[in-house]
Amino acid sequence: MQISRRGFIKVAGVGVAVTTVGAFGFGEAEAAVVAHVRPFKLANTMETRNTCPYCSVACGIIMYSKGDLKKGDATITHIEGDADHPTNRGTLCPKGAALKDFIHSETRLKYPMVRKPGSNKFERVSWDTALDRIARLMKDDRDKNFVAKNADGVTVNRWTSTGMLAASATTNETAWLTYKVARSLGLLGFDNQARV
């Protein structure tokens, strides 16, 4: 899954170069070249396979990152098309080719924020505060407006005074968990971009 293919090629390539140069008696020259050639930027990166998140062609991409994902400090430094992918065979469009700058966009959101009624600004809020408040707002609205039976006495168990739009760029797995939560609450005002 995460193999440093470029790293492998580099090691193999250098091996050939050293052998050849050494055989001709140019050992010192080779050392001089190594001293002033900048190391290949992708040599020490982690490669991860992904797919472009934009349109539904779903081009294969390879992301190169530095740092440790498990420690939470992996940074993506380069993205390119995956030449092994049957659909795009390594190519990318003007959007896919610029994906790195989506990940590192200045307008990426980093912290939960709240905008209080009537306020003209967002303010930082902790996840706990935000989530407790959201759960409280939702439960109060559900308890107040939940319809257990309709006028004919049929059990309908629906909650229509709160709604949700889901994201059609999220994974199936996010979608399934979102579905489970939304339907168990009785939500019917529930859609995604397929509607538009």
Add this chain to the structure above:
Amino acid sequence: MTNAWTDIKNTDLVVIMGGNAAEAHPCGFKWVTEAKANRGAKLIVVDPRYTRSASVADFYAPIRQGTDIAFLLGLINYCILNDKIQWDYAKAYTNISYLVKDGFAYKDGLFTGYDPVKRDYDKSTWDYQVGPDGYVLADETLQHPRCVWNLLKEHVSIYTPEMVERICGTPKEKFLKVASMIAETSSKTKTMTSMYALGWTQHSKGSQNIRTMAMLQLLLGNIGVRGGGMNALRGHSNIQGLTDIGLMSNLIPGYLNLATDKEKDFATYMSTRGFKPLRPTQMSYWQNYKKFFVSFQKAMFGDAAKPENDFAYDYLPKLDVPSYDMLRMFELMHNGKINGYICQGFNPLLAAPNRKKLTEAFSKLKFMVTMDPLETETSRFWENHGEHNDVDTASIQTEVYQLPTTCFAEEEGALVNSGRWLQWHWAGGSPPGEAKHDTWIMAQIFLRMKKLYQAEGGAFPDPIMNLTWNYHDANEPEPEELAKELNGYAVADVKDPADATKTLVAAGKQLSGFGQLQDDGSTACGCWIYSGCFTEAGNIMAKRDNSDPEDVGLFPKWAFSWPANRRILYNRASADITGKAWDPSRKIIEWDGAKWAGYDVPDIAPTAKPDVVGPFIMNPEGTARLFARGTMREGPFPVHYEPFEAPIKNVIAPGIRGNPVVRVFKDDAEQFGNSDEFPLAATSYRLTEHFHYWTKHNRVNAALQPEFFVEISYELADEKGVKAGDWVRVWSKRGSIKAKAVVTRRIRPLICDGKKVHVVGIPLHWGFTGAARKGFGPNTLTPFVGDANSDTPEFKAWLVNLEKTDGPAVS
């Protein structure tokens, strides 16, 4: 897509109509280039604009937006009159010979049973004649006046080349050229692919646009074959997946439906879902509906879904209206009926029609929650940005939570591409700041609500308390755990129906496919069509074997293609009635005397004899429908209806505005503009450098296309005294925007019903957040009305006016 992106290389003719693949799906479009270069395939583009797809086409024909059905029915009429039908296919695999009830008729734009007050039909005559044996009557000779063939012939006869020119503005000789190229694919050894996108769906009759092309493809014998098909180029990377998993008001995963108020119990619900075959010996695969539904309920509610409580039938909400779709929700919100709204990765302030209505609606919410990796205009709808978002902030009492999520590069899971491939991807970067996975956020909201219900009680907590949550870290379910639930597993031992002493699947094991699903509660499965994606053999979606035996373009070992890893839907139809490929050079599967075998997973039981079971197994007829029965709200055959805002009257039914069965809310009807005040025909679209409202946050894309503009023809520019680069004001009955004018030969005026019609092109992509310049999108102007069947807004055809103006104040 019925077929895969890579299969486009097998075609002889590509028709791009209702889309612009070269710009909106560039790397998929390369398969068109491949077919042109290696097979000598031709490309036809029919579009109001001379797009980049058109620029590499073999033939381009202009069309007025919103008139595709007239054009397509004109093509069907041409094929009928010129005997360009794949007769063996049409007779064996469609309902062309079936007899229709005597009461069914069409007149002046309407079918039998119309109620103008309800804007709906009594559809009781829209069906087949049934014999005493319970099966549909047919006349194989096609002589009977009530057979579908004769009704269809009559229905399309008014769509002559002259009528197509009058409605669509397509010059007759250009239409005829397109028709003659398309008609050639009625040959058994020639095929055509239809590549369409939002240019067909975003109309008040979008579903019928697509259906009309599907009918043409069936008459030509182009469905189920390599290089053929109906290929929806879907907009987002996982819009297919979210639809499959049923994240729509009225859906259950795998295209099952939620119950309505009328279906008071499970027995009533199932009574209309028996799907008894309508022709002898047919599979009618939806007969398995109960297995899919019960297994879904087991995945949702585990032990709480049991036979004694009808598998927790009442745990799911029931609908009192056809759907609480997005437009209905915003209408309710505008009326003050909605208190809370969650936008997960969705920016409706820019993506929904009539932005003023949206702003007013959001301002009436008590609370809004947004979840997104990027800033959205929606989460800042309350913030004043001068003319780009002119709101009275202090008066807006909505409490807004903006929650930061991870993006694709920081998460793991599967996305479903347009060709139904579930492809797994892995995280390579760490989330910025305190950004969290959507799964964590959804789990937190749910677990905190559950805790409140445990402590306080409240309205019907049972489905919340019993929702299956067997994740090893309850706070953050892992993608693989969720994928396993979608695939399905045995709850108890699944016995072999042929031999009860044998166990097919042991309790706790992953299912290998939906054929193992049971209706007795012994299996659980989140989404039946995905079954097979994560089996005991592991995560099939993560497979990366890109071998492609004999270069057929199917890549059967790459990822997982729903259903059952099938790459081409209806592939049984690629072979004739004896099971031999229509075109030996394009074989998919063939009958070898005992079973179906070939390159793909057969879309039929592997041992179903070719002359016994029809290829369209999801229909109880076993055939495809040229006559749709009651499944479409407008009627069994498509009809040309104008957009709700149209530059001319409907020439075939002058008394009808728009689509006669579309739901229109009162306030929105009052906001429709007429052509005397708004004479210009507007349309909206994407640019290749941008993706919706995301890439304006990306400095590279913002530099490539920094500024909002509208496209107009030289002729309109002359009429309005506008030069390239001038500022113009564009307005509809619902709002007004300013933009730079791009004056172009790519758009030309059309002559429709004797009247010159100017087209105005308005790209998406700009707002008031991000790295690009502030701008307006089209949706300040678009009408708040949707398709009759899907409620998808009519973004592609409405009316505006335009004048030269000064630029916006420099801020």
